[in-house]
Amino acid sequence: MTQATPIAVDRYRPMHDLLEGFLSLVAPTRCAGCEDLADGASAFCASCTVLLEPLAGHGAVFEYGGPIADAIQRFKYDGRSELGAVLASLMLEHAERWAGEVDAVVPVPLHWRRRRTRGYDQAALLARPLARSLGVPALLRGLRRVRNTPSQVDLPHAERQRNIAGAFAPWRLSRVRRVLLVDDVRTTGATLRAASAALKAGGVAEVQRLVLAARVLTEAT
Numbered sequence: 579m580t581q582a583t584p585i586a587v588d589r590y591r592p593m594h595d596l597l598e599g600f601l602s603l604v605a606p607t608r609c610a611g612c613e614d615l616a617d618g619a620s621a622f623c624a625s626c627t628v629l630l631e632p633l634a635g636h637g638a639v640f641e642y643g644g645p646i647a648d649a650i651q652r653f654k655y656d657g658r659s660e661l662g663a664v665l666a667s668l669m670l671e672h673a674e675r676w677a678g679e680v681d682a683v684v685p686v687p688l689h690w691r692r693r694r695t696r697g698y699d700q701a702a703l704l705a706r707p708l709a710r711s712l713g714v715p716a717l718l719r720g721l722r723r724v725r726n727t728p729s730q731v732d733l734p735h736a737e738r739q740r741n742i743a744g745a746f747a748p749w750r751l752s753r754v755r756r757v758l759l760v761d762d763v764r765t766t767g768a769t770l771r772a773a774s775a776a777l778k779a780g781g782v783a784e785v786q787r788l789v790l791a792a793r794v795l796t797e798a799t
């Protein structure tokens with residue numbers, strides 16, 4: 579006599595396959611770097627993956643440039659907020675070294691005016707999945723950007739320091755002692771230093787820093 583259970587389970591299989599096929603037609607996995615079709619669940623296609631420059635240590639996952647820079651550009655300036663989850667997943671392995679050693683994840687915040695224009699705060703979209711995987715809260719309002727500073731990109735090094743110093747203030751830190759501070763890109767580190775200073779002013783004792791991509795400067799300019 580045949581058993582009923584496997585048959586009953588198999589009955590759902592074609593429907594499941596059909597649904598999966600349909601979803602892959604509607605939303606095929608696109609490479610975060612070049613937007614070509616990617617393999618299954620990977621963030622980048624094979625040809626972009628070989629171009630990525632992993633940075634060992636230094637509080638950054640990749641050197642800024644190539645496919646990771648393209649992905650970050652889309653994420654920040656093309657309204658592609660859904661890339662946040664994919665890009666955060668690339669930071670997970672690095673963040674896990676602080677498992678049990680941080681009490682909260684705090685993103686480097688945008689000024690509210692810029693957030694309103696963009697519609698979202700990219701560092702917050704990275705911080706949330708990282709906090710979830712570390713089992714700690716994401717304090718999206720842990721810091722506040724009190725000055726809407728001009729973009730850092732074109733400023734010389736000394737200017738950047740002056741431009742960003744005092745741009746952040748502690749806000750809703752809930753008395754956390756150890757924080758993982760998260761941002762998308764590090765250029766000179768001036769922004770992270772200013773944000774760390776604000777965390778310490780708010781009573782945080784230890785600040786770890788992690789960015790998705792860091793520009794590697796050949797000389798201080």
Ligand SMILES: [Zn+2]
Nearest residue numbers: 609612623626
């Ligand atoms: Zn690609």
